[in-house]
Amino acid sequence: IRGIREVIFYSLPCYAHFYAEILNLLEGVDNASCSAIFTRFDNLELARIVGSSRSTRMLQSPNHTFMFC
Secondary structure (H helix, E strand, O other): OOOOOEEEEOOOOOOHHHHHHHHHOOOOOOOOEEEEOOOHHHHHHHHHHHOHHHHHHHHHOOOOOOOOO
């Protein structure tokens, strides 16, 4: 996908490598961003992407926005 500058996941992918592959398309693009919308029901998908301990903290946190690299 050429010229892509922003990716929005309305649901986390089932396979973590798919998330990484999509984000790799943003390499070399200035001001690129990625947003993912998830709920507590996406715990398994979130854990595959950020790890189980971080996903637990994210889901139990009172914060509604998270940033990570």
